[in-house]
Amino acid sequence: MAKKVIYAIDVGNFFIKGIALEEVKGRFQMISKSIERAEGIVKGQVQDVKALRRKIENVIYTLEGENNKAKEIEIILSYATNELKISRESYTLEFSEPKEITEGDLEKIKSNIQQKYSELNKEVLDIKFVNFEVDDKKVKNPVAFVANYSLNAVINVIWVPENAFAPIRNTIKNLVEGEIPIYDSTLAAAYGVTNTSDRNLGVGIIDLGHSKARMLIFKDGIPKFYLDFEVGMEYVLKDLMHVLKTSEGEALRLLEEQAVCLQDTKVVKKVDYLSLVGDHYEYTTQNLLNKIVFARTREIINKLNSDLAKLEYENTLEIAGGLQAGIVHTGGGARIKNIEKTISDFMGSQTRLGVASNNSSNFYIENADELFKDPLFSPILGTINLYFSGTNIPKLYIEDSKDYVENNFHEEKVEKKGGFFSRLGRILLGGNEDAI
Incomplete structure (x- = not known):
């Protein structure tokens, strides 16, 4: 009997991530995952179709593995534009x-x-x-x-100009037979890491991406406001590269494995890293490493907090009572150790890590517990949730x-600010509990 396999792929500015799900008797299990360094895309804009397509194909080939016997393969994709x-x-x-x-x-x-x-x-x-x-x-x-x-x-209504999708659609053209549903990654992640109660009480979801930090604000179950800041985690990486004179890859390793978002570090510790100068190992102190990450992260959070305060002041009735469910941070930047305390200190709100829950009424994925703990994969898991929910999809043309x-x-x-995407064929997204 032919297997049904779904490849869910998120196209980011730094990483392209993918997971493969196999359906067995109405249940889904994760059978493989893949991460590729992105190429051909800069600050949400496709600049090299061939390079980006090649990277997406690499993810698909990795996901295929031993799944080449599956005759029924579906691909769903998430991506964020800058024109919300x-x-x-x-x-x-x-x-x-x-x-x-x-x-x-x-x-x-x-x-x-x-x-x-x-x-x-x-x-x-x-x-x-x-x-x-x-x-x-x-x-x-x-x-x-x-x-x-x-x-x-x-x-x-959340919308984007129709031509905002042309580059990514052209990139994935003819990857498989039929249409590939495309969702906005930040919107999908926002629904994936919050529940109905959060969205009704008021919640701000910060997507800490590579080239941008984005924030979507829900109140009364409705995504009412969107903010973005033209600087993301790339800003932190570049400062590490500049100060320590090291490569992007080594800066990323230090950020993920060693750095803690702290202004002052009492522990005296040396941290080794590979220098660009002379191609040999140097060392820095844990205190300096942490301070660099803290300083740059603080600038991003301060900017978002300033914009949010202005928005709340100008829209008192729309955000009456404030964001009672607090701030949820997700995306690749949410992996930084102790970042939740920095966000809480500067935004004055209760803060939590935004990861998807593997107990949705729409789907459950076996063998994926570790994936659900990683905020880097929240756009993919949110997209899968929206895809399986299949609700809030009106017919396009209905006679009066x-x-x-x-x-x-x-x-x-x-x-007026922008940065989201949609499902191919103008499929409407959203939490089915929040819309009548």
């Missing part, structure tokens, strides 16, 4: 006679919003209802209410019901 937009839409349905509101009516609203954006060359990544009014009266959930003349819905006389749109922009 968050908008608010006010959509009104007017009726000529009383009508009971159904779930189908809400799905039609989502579909029509998506169709409108598609016609404007905008690709929707996530769509959530914010509030409703039935005959000008506010309700939490309009389903089963009878509307005499109107239903108004305010909708939160005869009950509807007029559809009125009103768009209110709430944030």
Whole structure:
């Protein structure tokens, strides 16, 4: 019997990661994983299609291993662009006679919003209802209410310009037969490392990437704001390389294996590393190594904290009560030892490491416990979660019901910064518990 295997791949600026999942009687187990140093992509922009494609193919070849007998192979991919937009839409349905509101009516609203954006060359990544009014009266959930003349819905929409995806789509063209679903890595990770309660109470998810630090803010179950900072963990690596006069690879080793994000280190310890000068080993002190990492990391966190404070001040009603679920840090930079204390000290919030949970109602992966402890893989695991959930996917084109006389749109922009992606074919993402 032919096996079904899923390859989940995350294309980052520094690493391309992949895992292979095999389905056996409706259950999934991880059978291989792969990490490749990325090439052809700089600060989220594809600059060398051939080089990037070659690296993605290398990951796939490694994942294949002994899986070449699998006849049914699916590939899902996550990637982050730099052009995220968050908008608010006010959509009104007017009726000529009383009508009971159904779930189908809400799905039609989502579909029509998506169709409108598609016609404007905008690709929707996530769509959530914010509030409703039935005959000008506010309700939490309009389903089963009878509307005499109107239903108004305010909708939160995450989108990017449609051409933002062209380079990555061109890169993965013809890798396999059929379409390859593409998700935004930061958005997927944000859903993967938080739960419904977190997102309702208010939570900030910091994705500490190589070239950028990104922050997505949820409140009332809705991804309301996005912040990014043009400096990521690359900033820390380059300072280590400059001060210690060592290679990028050696700086990465020191960062992952030896460094601790501390301003002052009481322990006196020598740390050996390979120098670029003379190709021999030098040593530094643990205190100096830690100080370099702390100083650069602090600058990144301070910038994000400053932007967040400004955002909260300007949007008091939108983030009423603050981020009660605190700050969650994930991504490759979250591997740095003691970084959670630095974030907590400077952002004044409760902080925790953002790793995915392997007990989702959507899926469970056997043989993957170590993977779920590693924040580097949170985008992949979040993407798999969204892929398996398969919810919040409205049909693209639905004929208007005869009950509807007029559809009125009103768009209110709430944030302009950018950096997310989507599933190929305009599939909408999001937590199924948070959207009606």
